[in-house]
Amino acid sequence: MxxxxxxxxxxxxxxxxxxxxxxxxxxxxxPLKVFVLAGQSNMVGVRSEITALPENLKTENPDILFFDGQTWAPMKPGNTEAKGFGPEISFARKIHDAWKEPVGIIKHSKGGSMLASNWSPRSTKENLLAELLARVKAAQAAREIEIVGVLWMQGESDAVNEKRAALYANNLDLLIERFRSEFNNPALLFLCARVNPPEDRYPTAAIVRKAQEECTYAHYRLIDCDDLEKVGDNLHYNTRGIIELGNRFADAALKPKIAATP
CATH class of the missing domain: 1.20.5 (Single alpha-helices involved in coiled-coils or other helix-helix interfaces)
Structure with missing residues (x-):
């Protein structure tokens, strides 16, 4: 009994x-695992075309969520920007396919924005960093999330003049430190896409690229963009370029972390 x-x-x-x-x-x-995306026009995806997307990237997946500033909803091309899409579309799909679990995206980006001012933790001008952090807090209020990484696609606007370019290395360090402090994670993954604007119009691009290449923070990974397809201005990535950028971000995110001192 x-x-x-x-x-x-x-x-x-x-x-x-x-x-x-x-x-x-x-x-x-x-907690929903979330990646934060920030940067300027190539993070926006200003020259992408939804009609050129493969069918598998056009469909919604209920396990891939996007925060629009107020609510979480399934991500789809067109609801991440006013029109078009950025690297988040292919990035999130590849991460989800690898993890087999829900993934979230919080994104804030603006064409022409500068790390020296708009994204600087010390700036008093229009501060996109403050806006992004406010968006993250709103997303946290909507549901429980865990920020697992930051994707950064920016630098062209700082490559226009020597003063901004010379400050890029220090400003990038400050940005990484701010994200890790805000998200209470000293080992937060930071993925940086190396810019490659035309040097005839961006004469100090080499300085910005060098700063991105030589960043020594642990859990910092550089994304090579030099062979991504562009439109005729030789600055903005086309649809295929944006898709591949997202795939490369995902490949970098999926690499195992190496133990190191942050």
């Missing part, structure tokens, strides 16, 4: 456990 009672108790306990697990899953008790 004791054996039977134990069996009943075990079954009851198991059912309770399953019920709680189901409730946790239904209520989103597990």
């Amino acid at each position: 004791k054996t039977n009672l134990l069996s009943v108790n075990n079954i009851f306990t198991a059912l309770i456990g399953i019920s709680f697990a189901s409730f946790a899953a239904a209520t989103g008790a597990q």
Whole structure:
């Protein structure tokens, strides 16, 4: 009889456990893993065309979520920017396919923005960094999330003059430190796409590229963009270029972390 009672108790306990697990899953008790995307026009994806997207990237996936500033919803081309799409479309799909679990995207980017001013933690001008951090807080209020990485596609505007370019290395360090402090994660993954604007119009591009290449922070990874396809201005990536940029961000994010001092 004791054996039977134990069996009943075990079954009851198991059912309770399953019920709680189901409730946790239904209520989103597990934090949603989220990547934060920031930068300027190539992060926006200003020259992308939704009509040129492969069909598998046009469809919504309920496990790939985008925060629009107010609510979380399934991500799709056209709801991440006023029109078109950025690298988040292919990036999030590849991450989800690898992880087999929900993934979230928070994005804030603006064409022509500068690290020296708009993204600087010390700037008092229009501060896109402050706006992005406010968006993250709103996303955290909407549901429980875990920020697992930052994607950075920016630098062309700082490559226009020597003063801004010379400050890029220090400003990049400050940006990484600010993100890690705000998100309370000294080992936060930071993925930086190396810019490659035409040097005839961006004469100090080499200085910015060098700063991006020589950043020595742990868990910092550089994305090579030199062979990505562009439109006729030789500055902005076309649809295929944006898709490949997202894939390269994902490949870098999926590499295992190497233990190091942040």
